[in-house]
Amino acid sequence: MENTFKFIIQTRKAFIQLIDSLTLEQLNEIPAGFNNNIIWNFGHIVVVAPALCYLRSGISTDTDRIKYLKSYVKGSKPTYTVTQEEVDDLKRLALEGIAQIEKDYHEGVFKEIVPFATDTYKETMTSIEEVIQLSAGHDNLHYGYAIAQNRIININN
Secondary structure (H helix, E strand, C coil): CHHHHHHHHHHHHHHHHHHHCCCHHHHHCCCCCCCCCHHHHHHHHHHHHHHHHHHHCCCCCCHHHCCCHHHHCCCCCCCCCCCHHHHHHHHHHHHHHHHHHHHHHHCCCCCCCCCEECCCCCCEECCHHHHHHHHHHHHHHHHHHHHHHHHHHHHHC
């Protein structure tokens, strides 16, 4: 699992570098052919990993523990212009959230989870290792969307 956590952190740092290279206007722009934007894709990975690890797994039922959950949960889309303060907060949460999941993993918080099927892949997760590995793939998927959106934005500007 150490490599999986390392890969998640590497992807999130690369995503943060992309975010740091763009203006707030570019982060909030919804490119043609998409129903979301770069900052939504980033916010989405920030909230989904803890939602899967803590909420869907049955470890917690407290949705308030995940800041911005309603704004970036699956099925949502941008409804407001994200501020620089929120961008900075999401960048912080992206790394702190994974660090907390890794700490809780090593402390045995996830020893027993309630198996659940993901909405997207319809695959039943029976262990936290599967959930965390899925999160790594999910992060990369949305980072890829953001790269594609960035290309469209830079072609149009």
